[in-house]
Amino acid sequence: MTTATRSEIIRAFLPASPFAQQLGLSIERLDAEGAELRMPYDPALATFGDTVHGGAIASLIDTAGMVAAWGDDEPSARAAGATVSMSVDYVAAARASDLIARARVVRRGRSLCFMLVEVVDDDERVVATGQVCHRFA
Template sequence: MSANDLSPAAIDRIYNVIAKGPFGEHVGLSVDHVEVDRVLVRMAASPEVMNGLNIIHGGATAALLDTAATCAAWATPDAKPTTRGTTVSLTINYIGPGHQEDLIAEGTVVSRGGILTIVDAVARDASGRLVAKCQATYKLDLARDRRLAAQD
């Protein structure tokens, strides 16, 4: 399945709301690729995300992974303008430092339930070195859309 299988609401949410909100703009997030259940999100290696050792701060890496997981959860044909969601849990394993290269996170849906979506995300630097991995549980309330539709 490709991005063409996604609703306009899902595509808009992924590109313009999740990754490009004020925080995403501040830390240099951008979406490189979207298809159903899979996304690539990039974070620029800018001074705003570096720690005192000139290594990408772990919190910035966590934000990148959370954003990739969120975007992957939203990469479903079922997302509507009325859909709401939030991260329920995020477990991160840091593997190595992110040096002065952009980080690219791949988020992939593992399982979709009625409300909860499980996503694996992996962050690598531009040279392909593994920086961190995570598993996220995301609440994407598609049932809310069905309830709202039933009220109409």
């Protein structure tokens, strides 16, 4: 029996995740250096008017960090892990726009992976940045 790689696992996991489905998340790019995820604008994710809720943006950052962590071709016997820590800085309001999260792997260890994430709107304006640390179980 062949053990799946982390990237194979995450490519199968994200589309099947009810939470990712609720947010409409999709993987635009995935490799060992990082990942790019799209979250389409949905009025159900707005907090006031057409402003995207900060919790939705934080979830996008967290998920992009997780996907980037799992983006290498390392075989994995277990499809388990968790965010150990995360920080978010909101730079500008995201209004009625799809959002793209670009997560870059800063360091990948045996059990921990550290990512920097930048979220931009349709006009490439930065709306949030974040740091994510993911632990492989």
